[in-house]
Amino acid sequence: MFDQTTPDGLPKEFAAFAGGVDNVSAFPSIEPSVPEPQDGKRRRFRTIWISDVHLGTKGCNAEMLIDFLDSTDSETMYLVGDIIDGWRLKKKFYWPAAHNDIVWRILKRSKRGTRIVYIPGNHDEVVRPFCGMNFGDVEIRRAAFHTTADGRRLMVLHGDEFDTVMLTHRWLAFVGDTAYHLMMALNQWVNKARTALGMPYWSLSKAAKHKVKNAVEFISKYEEIVARAAGERGVDGVVCGHIHTAEHRMFAHHGREIEYWNDGDWVEGCNALVEHFDGRMEILHWPDEIAKRETAPAAHDDAADDVRAVA
Ligand SMILES: [Mn+2]
Numbered sequence: 001m002f003d004q005t006t007p008d009g010l011p012k013e014f015a016a017f018a019g020g021v022d023n024v025s026a027f028p029s030i031e032p033s034v035p036e037p038q039d040g041k042r043r044r045f046r047t048i049w050i051s052d053v054h055l056g057t058k059g060c061n062a063e064m065l066i067d068f069l070d071s072t073d074s075e076t077m078y079l080v081g082d083i084i085d086g087w088r089l090k091k092k093f094y095w096p097a098a099h100n101d102i103v104w105r106i107l108k109r110s111k112r113g114t115r116i117v118y119i120p121g122n123h124d125e126v127v128r129p130f131c132g133m134n135f136g137d138v139e140i141r142r143a144a145f146h147t148t149a150d151g152r153r154l155m156v157l158h159g160d161e162f163d164t165v166m167l168t169h170r171w172l173a174f175v176g177d178t179a180y181h182l183m184m185a186l187n188q189w190v191n192k193a194r195t196a197l198g199m200p201y202w203s204l205s206k207a208a209k210h211k212v213k214n215a216v217e218f219i220s221k222y223e224e225i226v227a228r229a230a231g232e233r234g235v236d237g238v239v240c241g242h243i244h245t246a247e248h249r250m251f252a253h254h255g256r257e258i259e260y261w262n263d264g265d266w267v268e269g270c271n272a273l274v275e276h277f278d279g280r281m282e283i284l285h286w287p288d289e290i291a292k293r294e295t296a297p298a299a300h301d302d303a304a305d306d307v308r309a310v311a
Pocket residue numbers: 081082121122123158160241242243
């Protein structure tokens with residue numbers, strides 16, 4: 001069946017998948033498996049912050065991030081840690097082509113002139129010894145100070161520095177609604193088994209709810225601690241990641257207002273923090289942005305319908 005081969009040495013049958021063979025043969029080269037769109041329509045920002053991408057894990061929403069990277073551009077981009085998950089990679093090597101595509105796109109951005117600052121987090125702590133060095137044009141830093149267009153000074157760091165108890169793993173499991181609902185479903189299961197074994201009812205979901213409450217308290221406390229640290233450093237605010245919870249909050253510190261920004265993650269939330277050219281900052285929830293983009297033509301049609309109705 002596979003006696004005829006293409007010039008790449010691949011069975012002829014594979015050539016039927018237009019582009020597929022190219023992808024296979026091009027994999028070790030520098031071209032991404034998902035090509036960058038050539039239309040050049042990108043939303044431009046002064047600054048973009050992303051973190052907690054967790055490349056090398058199944059959790060990473062690579063498809064969403066590729067869409068984000070292909071739809072935006074900025075003068076500066078901060079990679080605020082946990083970009084590559086070294087912890088997970090050590091246990092099991094997982095590196096799909098899409099994860100290469102993300103690295104490729106980030107390096108391409110740098111080539112195009114975006115200043116890239118990579119602040120390693122706790123999951124990519126293997127990169128931390130290289131802080132202060134440059135990898136090509138990518139600056140690797142332990143933390144950074146960013147001045148917004150309107151002159152605010154922001155401290156940029158991953159944020160595990162303030163997670164002293166390293167609650168990361170525990171709360172990560174409970175923050176997501178998905179995990180919570182899974183818990184609820186599991187509850188029925190556990191109790192069916194318990195009943196069968198003649199054991200009394202035990203509420204796993206109640207235990208989960210307690211954990212969720214703890215997680216909410218943990219997040220709130222964490223935000224407060226990070227903002228206080230920024231206040232003590234005399235800056236106007238802080239940008240961090242780590243807890244996978246995109247947020248903007250204001251805190252008072254000795255009569256001064258301190259901004260707390262968390263750029264979220266690309267596992268569940270798919271958030272990025274952006275600074276517009278006037279210094280205004282915004283958290284983008286990328287699935288919402290995609291939905292807006294896709295409903296925009298429909299909204300236009302609705303408007304046309306309205307016009308027709310009036311006429
Ligand atoms: Mn982290």
